[in-house]
Structure formats: C-alpha cells, structure tokens
Amino acid sequence: MDDKLMLMIPGPTPVPEQVLLAMAKHPIGHRSGDFNKIMAEVTEGLKWLHQTQNDVLVLASSGTGAMEAGIINFLSPGDRVLVGNNGKFGERWGEVCEAYGLTVQAITAEWGKPLDPEQFRAALEADTNKEIRAVIITHSETSTGVLNDLEAINRHVKAHGQALMIVDAVTSLGAVNVPIDEWGLDVVASGSQKGYMLPPGLGFVSVSAKAWDAYKTAKLPRFYLDLGKYRKDAAKNSTPFTPPVNLFFGLQAALRIMKAEGLENIFARHQRQMQATRAAMRACDLPLFAPDEAASPAITAVMPQSVDAEQIRSAMRKRFDIALAGGQDHLKGKIFRVGHLGFVSDRDILTAIAALEATLQDLGHQTFTSGAGVAAAAKVLIG
Known part of the structure; x- marks a missing residue:
C-alpha cells in the first residue's frame, strides 16, 4: 500500500499533520511584519524548550551545520580542545575541529559504551x-x-x-532534559528533524554570555555561519539571510504542540518508550548494544546474533513499510537502530514491535516466544 511508510529511525522523524499543514501555506516575505511576529513567537518558544534565557539562534542548516557554527564562532586556530569520541558523531566533531586547525585531544570510549567523566576530570585538572x-x-x-x-x-x-562546554544535543534536545541555564552550558546545537518533529532544514544554537565573550576574540573564519549576525538580527525578530520561511511556519506549529504537552510529559514519554522498546528486544532475545545505565531515550541500538541486521531492516521495509536505521562504519550490518523520538506514540512502539516479531519468525529466529515482545512493551507502556 502506498504512502504508509512508518519512520522508526533517529531522523528524519515523523511529522504531525498540524505541522505539515502549516508548512503547506503560501510563503510570505521574510522581511515582512508578519514574519517578524512568527520569529518573535518561535524565539520565545525555543528559549522555553532549551530552558534558557540565552540567545537561541536559528540557521538554515542540518544539525552538523549548527555544530560547526557552535565550534567556529568561539575558537581560534591552534586552540586546544577536548572532544568526546564514542561514536560516529563524536568522531565527526573531532574532524571538524581538525579541519579548522584546532588542536584536538580525543577522550575516547568503545562504540556502545558511555564516555567516562573521570577522563575529562583528569585532563582538565592536568591543564594547570x-x-x-x-x-x-x-x-x-x-x-x-x-x-x-x-x-x-x-x-x-x-x-x-x-573552557567552554559545547554540546551536540541533536538527538537529545526535545527528548531528554537539557536544562541549559541550570547547568550553565555554553553552546548547545540541535536540528529540526529530531525531537522538534519537523523535516530537516533548520539548525539551532544556544549561546551563553561566556561564549559571546569568547566570540569577541575568536579568529576562525566564518561568514554564513557567523552567529553574531544572527544575534543582531534576532534582536529585531529577523534573520541575516533568507530563511526557509515554510519551515518557520512548521516550527511555530511544532512548538505550540510541544508546549501543550509540557516538558515533563515530553521527557516522560521518551523515557517510557525507550524502556518499552528495550524490554521488547530482551523478550525477543535480541541483545541490546548500549547498557541500561547509558541508554538514550531517543534511539535503541540492537545487535542480533542469529539473524542478519540488514535482513531485518530490509524485511521490515518491504513487508511492513517500517523504516529502521542501520549501523554506521564498522557497525554496518551488525546492528539496527529503532528511533523513538519526536512525534512517536505508544501505538507506534507496539506496531513496530509486532512487525519485528513477525519478521524475526519469518527469518528463522526461533529463540523467543511469539508475542513476548509485544507483551513486554505493553507492560511498560500501560504501567
């Protein structure tokens, strides 16, 4: 059946109908008073979502663009930085830093394991x-x-x-509690196609007063991603360059939906769906890649033993029109990833688990009892 694709990947994520309809409106002039009003509303909403009074700036970019902006606006060539690397994206930020001539010291952990805060403590204390x-x-x-x-x-x-604290919150903002002002985070980057329930195309960067002080003396090259320009125009409810106007329509609608749900309920929903997904995988005798104590409420990675991960993904897509994410780099073909962030409901979790059970049976995975995954997920979701 056409047009029944169900996204259960970490991005892009499903988009609410209200947001899609908002984006279907005719564009308006981005230098108009009507756009200024929208800009004012979304700026206030973004500060609410980020739990901050800092500037939250909007770029026409992916999350990678937001992170690159978050790095290059506050540093100078040769500056020493610590970069946490325990996966594809930590690795990427190290590559961005090296591309701009920064001196990178990587703090690493095996993929699937969390970074050790004590290694950061030791490196920072040694920096007398x-x-x-x-x-x-x-x-x-x-x-x-x-x-x-x-x-x-x-x-x-x-x-x-x-040191500045620069954070990739691309799959945590809108899914996990990130209290920027309470923790004093300096630069926090995220992207629209994750917890924001929007299509790709917008990047967001929260900037603290301490980071703005660093901006004054930072010497890395920047033009389109010069956050000072965005700050100056945001004060006038405008943007320095042409924005994707219809995505702003969608952002306005999405933030209204999120406000109606409330931050605590948003975080609780993601936590509940993570726990349900993990319980279901265990019941289906599918090993989890990340430990419980470091599990992300946005995405669950699974490393099947008796069935090929890519066979599972292919069968789920062909038979049920459900998209799961694969592994990256050396994990390609070894894991699959189930996204449960943004506009994902409890019903979606149960649907995906039921389809996964049918797929496993079809592929000859016989080490679980039929229905055990759905029952385990339902027990968590119902409470």
Missing part, C-alpha cells in the same frame, strides 16, 4: 595553564544509542573555569 579552550560532547550518540553523562562532564568543565 588553562590552555583547553573548549570541551565538545555528543550528549545522545545517535550512532550507538548511548546517552553520555553530560551533567557530570559539565561539572568538571565548570571546575576548570576557562
């Missing part, structure tokens, strides 16, 4: 000359389903005093 200018962390590592302990790592950064 205060040469480390930034610590760059992926909060929710999308490639592995690991949630790193941002709060603990940030405490060590704050004790250092000099």
